Amino acid sequence: MKEQQLEIVFNRQINSNAWLMGLNAPEMAKSARPGQFVMIRVSRSMHPLLRRPFSICGTKDTLMLILYRVVGQGTAIMAHASHGQKFSVLGPLGRGFTFPDAEGSIVLVGGGIGVAPLFFLAQNLKKHRFLFMAGFGSADEIIPVGEVIGTQIDVSIATDDGSIGHKGPVTELLEKYIAGRDINKKAISLFTCGPKPMLKRIADMSKDQRFWCEVSLEASMACGVGACQGCAVKAASGKDKAYYHVCKDGPVFAITSIDWASY
Amino acid sequence: MNQLTPDLSVKLGPLELQNPVMTSSGTFGYGLEFDELVDLNLLGAIVVKGISLKPMTGNPPPRIVETPCGMLNAIGLANVGLEAFLKEKLPKLRKFRTKVIVNIYGHHIDEYAELASALKGVDGVAALEVNVSCPNVEQGGMAFGVDPDASARVTEQVRKSTDKPVIVKLSPNVTDIRIIAKAVESAGAHAVSLINTLTGMAIDIETRKPKLANIRGGLSGPAIKPVALHMVYQVANAVDIPVVGIGGIVDYRDALEFFIAGARAVEIGTANFVNPRATLDILEGITEYCQQKGIHHITDIMATLGSNLHI
Ligand SMILES: Cc1cc2nc3c(=O)[nH]c(=O)nc-3n(C[C@H](O)[C@H](O)[C@H](O)COP(=O)(O)OP(=O)(O)OC[C@H]3O[C@@H](n4cnc5c(N)ncnc54)[C@H](O)[C@@H]3O)c2cc1C
Ligand SMILES: Cc1cc2nc3c(=O)[nH]c(=O)nc-3n(C[C@H](O)[C@H](O)[C@H](O)COP(=O)(O)O)c2cc1C
Ligand code: FES
Numbered sequence: 001m002k003e004q005q006l007e008i009v010f011n012r013q014i015n016s017n018a019w020l021m022g023l024n025a026p027e028m029a030k031s032a033r034p035g036q037f038v039m040i041r042v043s044r045s046m047h048p049l050l051r052r053p054f055s056i057c058g059t060k061d062t063l064m065l066i067l068y069r070v071v072g073q074g075t076a077i078m079a080h081a082s083h084g085q086k087f088s089v090l091g092p093l094g095r096g097f098t099f100p101d102a103e104g105s106i107v108l109v110g111g112g113i114g115v116a117p118l119f120f121l122a123q124n125l126k127k128h129r130f131l132f133m134a135g136f137g138s139a140d141e142i143i144p145v146g147e148v149i150g151t152q153i154d155v156s157i158a159t160d161d162g163s164i165g166h167k168g169p170v171t172e173l174l175e176k177y178i179a180g181r182d183i184n185k186k187a188i189s190l191f192t193c194g195p196k197p198m199l200k201r202i203a204d205m206s207k208d209q210r211f212w213c214e215v216s217l218e219a220s221m222a223c224g225v226g227a228c229q230g231c232a233v234k235a236a237s238g239k240d241k242a243y244y245h246v247c248k249d250g251p252v253f254a255i256t257s258i259d260w261a262s263y
Numbered sequence: 264m265n266q267l268t269p270d271l272s273v274k275l276g277p278l279e280l281q282n283p284v285m286t287s288s289g290t291f292g293y294g295l296e297f298d299e300l301v302d303l304n305l306l307g308a309i310v311v312k313g314i315s316l317k318p319m320t321g322n323p324p325p326r327i328v329e330t331p332c333g334m335l336n337a338i339g340l341a342n343v344g345l346e347a348f349l350k351e352k353l354p355k356l357r358k359f360r361t362k363v364i365v366n367i368y369g370h371h372i373d374e375y376a377e378l379a380s381a382l383k384g385v386d387g388v389a390a391l392e393v394n395v396s397c398p399n400v401e402q403g404g405m406a407f408g409v410d411p412d413a414s415a416r417v418t419e420q421v422r423k424s425t426d427k428p429v430i431v432k433l434s435p436n437v438t439d440i441r442i443i444a445k446a447v448e449s450a451g452a453h454a455v456s457l458i459n460t461l462t463g464m465a466i467d468i469e470t471r472k473p474k475l476a477n478i479r480g481g482l483s484g485p486a487i488k489p490v491a492l493h494m495v496y497q498v499a500n501a502v503d504i505p506v507v508g509i510g511g512i513v514d515y516r517d518a519l520e521f522f523i524a525g526a527r528a529v530e531i532g533t534a535n536f537v538n539p540r541a542t543l544d545i546l547e548g549i550t551e552y553c554q555q556k557g558i559h560h561i562t563d564i565m566a567t568l569g570s571n572l573h574i
Contacts, residue, residue, distance in 0.1 A: 001299050003539050041537065046332045046485045046513060049537060090300075090539065220327045222334060222536045225300075227292030229312075229341040230327035242320035243341070262323070 001093060001225065002027060005086045009063060011078070016140045018069050018113060019079050020057075020148055025064035028092055032056045032064065034121035035096025035216055035252040039224040040066070041088040042074040051090060052078075053221050055193070055251070057116035058123050058149040067116040067148060093224050094251050097121050097191055097214055104187035104212075106130035109174055109202065111194020115143055117216045117252075121191055123149050131156065131177070135170025135198065139163035170194075171201045178211070187212060192255075196263065203260040213255040217263075219246040234259040269553035270560045271546070273307075273527050275505045276453030278390045278428040280362060280528060282307040283561060284518065284546050287509050287530035288366035288392060288432070289313060289338065290483075293352040294359070300539040305546065308362040310530060311352070313394050315368050316377055318344030323476040328465050333486030333511075334533060335463055337477035340368055340397055345381055353387050362389035364430070367421075368397060372407075375417050379424035390427050393417060393452075396434030396459035398481045408434035408459070411446035418450035430507060433457040433498075435487075440494050441501040448502045456507035456530060457498060458491045484533040485511045492524055499525025500570040513541060515548025525566040 006023040014020050028038070039051035052074045057067040070079050081087070097117075106128055108118045115134050122132060122145070135158040136142050142164065146152045157165030158173050166173055178188070192202055193216035206213050219231035226248030233250075235241050236259050244250060244257065271282035285308040291297060294309040303309065321341025328335045343352065348365075356363050365388050369375035375393060382388050395408035395417055407413040418431050431447040433440055435458035444455050460481025465474040473479075491510025499506045508526030512518050513534040521529050534541035549561065558564055 003300055046537070048329060049332055049484055049533070050329050050334060051537065088538075220325050220329075222327050222336070222533075223290075223292075223296070224536075225292070225296045225539075227296040227312075228290060228327070228336070228536065229321055229338045230336060232321060232324045232326055232341070234323070243324075 001091065003088060003090045004028070006064070006089045007086050008081055008083055010083060011081055013079070014147060015143060018067060018141070018143055021066040021068065021078065021081075022063045023066065023087070023089065024062055025089070026062040028089070029059040029062055029064045032059060032092040033096035034124050035117050036092040036094050037251055038064075038066070038089050038091030038093060039221070040078070042077045048074050048077075050222055051224060053218075053224060053247075055117035055120070055216065056092060057119045059120070060150060065148065067113065067119070067143065069113040090224055094247055095249065097252050104189050106189050107174070107177070107191070108132045109170060109190060109192040109194070110134045111170055111198040112136060112141070113143075114192075114194030114216070115145070117193050118191060119145055119149050122153055123151065133158070133170050133173045135159070135194070137161065169198065169201070171198060171205070174202070175205070178205075190214070192216070200260050200263065203255050203258070206255050214252050215255045215258070216251045217246050217253060217258070218251070221247055223247070234262045267554050267557065267559065269550060269558055271549065273562060275390070275430065275507065275527055276428050278362070278453065280307045282546060283522070283528035284542050284549070285310055285364070285507075285528060285530045286535060286542060287532035288394065290532040290535050293348070293356065294363070295352065295355055297535070297539055301543060303359045303361050306361045306542055307528060308364050308389065309356070310364040310366055310392055311348070312342050313340050313366045313368040313397065314342055314345055314348050314378065315340060315370075316345050316374050318342065318347065325474065325476055328474040328480070330463070330465060330482065331486060333482050333484030335465055335475060335480035335482055336460070337475045337480035339477065345378060349385070353385070357387040363387055364390045364392050366392040366394050366432070368394045372417055372420055376420040376424045379421040382427065383425045388427060390430060391421065391425060392430045392432050392456060393421050394432050394459070396432050398434070398436060398460060398462045398479065405434050405436060408443065409437050411442050414443050415446040415450035418447045418452050422451040428453045430454040430456050432459055434459050435490060435494055436462050441497055444498045444502050448504050452504060454505040454507060454527070455498060455502065456509055458487070458494055458510045461487055461490065483511070485513055487511045488517060492520055495521055495526050496524040496568065499566060512545070513537065515545045515552060518545050518549060519552060519564070522561070522565045523568050525568065527565060
């Protein structure tokens with residue numbers, strides 16, 4: 001973990017609301033693991049005050065990639081930043097995905113900007129075969145994986161309005177996939193990140209489907225290093241803690257560790 | 264030409280510090296979280312997260328919200344508890360030469376006394392900071408800190424139960440903070456530190472619900488600096504014990520303002536989140552300032568505003 005001034009190599013809009021930033025980060029790009037995140041200080045002044053957390057969505061040589069949606073003041077500042085400008089970046093932070101053993105089948109399920117950490121995982125799963133399912137609002141919100149990480153990956157797409165791919169939530173694609181499988185076949189390892197309703201649905205499915213699943217979560221953060229206790233999520237009953245801290249214990253958790261009723 | 268090396272050491276009653284820049288409780292964990300980012304040996308002191316007798320799990324999330332130039336927190340004093348602190352955290356902290364100040368919190372007066380006794384004579388604990396000012400817990404905390412008699416009783420009990428220097432941390436959520444400061448001074452406090460956070464809230468206009476699950480939280484960060492500075496000025500002129508200034512300090516200029524107003528030392532809080540190196544940057548800034556102004560000892564500028572101004 002380091003705090004460094006990183007230079008923007010490129011920062012471009014890739015669809016109606018998503019941007020891709022490439023930062024020159026020789027050290028972080030090397031040490032980062034899929035699922036880890038960074039905290040970016042978007043302003044040199046005191047407003048907006050806190051650093052913003054972002055998953056690392058890929059690396060390429062010395063580049064570290066951040067895929068982000070413009071939702072508020074901080075991300076709007078980021079979208080206006082240009083080549084050569086520097087941001088203070090703290091990272092890599094947190095606990096990433098556990099790599100699956102090569103045996104079972106691997107499925108990545110992302111919703112919207114939640115595909116970001118999964119892209120990095122996909123980049124590192126070279127030797128494994130895996131399925132990638134992604135849900136977006138509509139065709140113009142699709143995030144093209146090839147354009148982001150530079151490798152083509154087949155992605156099964158679902159959109160809310162049906163403008164492309166399956167019409168409906170991406171979890172329906174997952175349900176179909178699971179229903180069509182021979183129950184005696186090898187286990188499924190699922191990796192997911194996305195909006196709350198999607199995660200809750202998958203958590204629900206994981207109860208009876210018995211797949212193994214890891215999920216990347218979000219929480220408001222101040223420090224990012226486990227010091228402030230601000231980023232709490234309630235642990236499932238029976239765990240050794242009442243709350244986990246997303247920045248330190250996560251952001252990636254076993255789906256069974258979390259109390260989904262309160263998330 | 265020889266560069267002047269200013270003497271930054273200060274005394275808070277019996278407590279001697281290598282410099283007046285400390286970290287504030289709850290914003291720097293147990294210090295160890297920042298080990299990779301900050302040379303902990305350079306700090307004036309590390310004030311650890313508030314410790315209670317038993318571990319506390321804290322409030323439900325969301326626990327933090329950003330506000331203009333500040334933030335609200337309602338952590339609810341989540342901490343590992345005394346036993347785990349002594350077993351797991353303190354041994355690691357002893358490896359650094361920086362002094363460790365333990366911030367203590369009790370639900371009842373007896374618990375403060377019990378914590379103080381348990382820390383009596385413990386190697387590696389330089390002083391106690393008594394938190395009678397946390398706004399985010401149901402019992403204890405600020406309930407004591409807004410009442411001069413209760414603050415005095417807590418202070419007295421803690422003093423009786425320990426051989427360590429006792430700093431009492433004051434709440435700004437009172438009509439006149441000088442009354443509380445004087446009460447804890449009479450009860451034997453070696454120093455006071457102020458301010459803890461200001462009670463506040465934020466509402467989500469879409470859901471029409473509070474943004475914090477706890478409804479209210481404590482405001483910290485640059486937004487509170489002018490309030491904190493004024494209170495430090497008031498208290499420094501009302502009591503004879505040293506005052507530790509806290510609240511919205513992000514750079515060396517802020518720290519110097521507190522010194523000039525009468526603070527003997529400062530604690531850095533929210534700034535650690537924005538710039539993990541804030542404490543060290545402040546120390547460097549203070550050193551350069553002293554060099555430029557020919558100040559040999561940092562205490563030479565402390566309380567130079569004097570008390571003859573109208574307060
Ligand atoms: C571990 C982690 C990884 C993330 N990865 C990505 C990513 O790869 N791409 C992406 O676009 N977004 C990601 N997010 C969400 C991202 O942090 C927020 O969208 C961003 O902080 C919004 O900042 P803003 O100033 O534009 O919004 P504002 O609404 O102005 O922000 C106000 C405050 O709320 C916080 N906040 C707002 N939304 C969120 C949120 N969803 N999660 C946590 N804090 C929030 C901000 O950090 C800020 O402190 C991630 C969040 C976490 C916790
Ligand atoms: C996340 C957070 C947790 C805190 N926890 C404690 C605590 O446990 N005990 C305490 O005495 N003060 C606590 N405080 C208050 C700070 O120590 C400090 O008094 C306050 O934040 C004002 O300083 P600042 O503006 O520099 O942050 C906490 C503050 C924050 C932001
Ligand atoms: S953000 Fe501070 S503990 Fe997680």
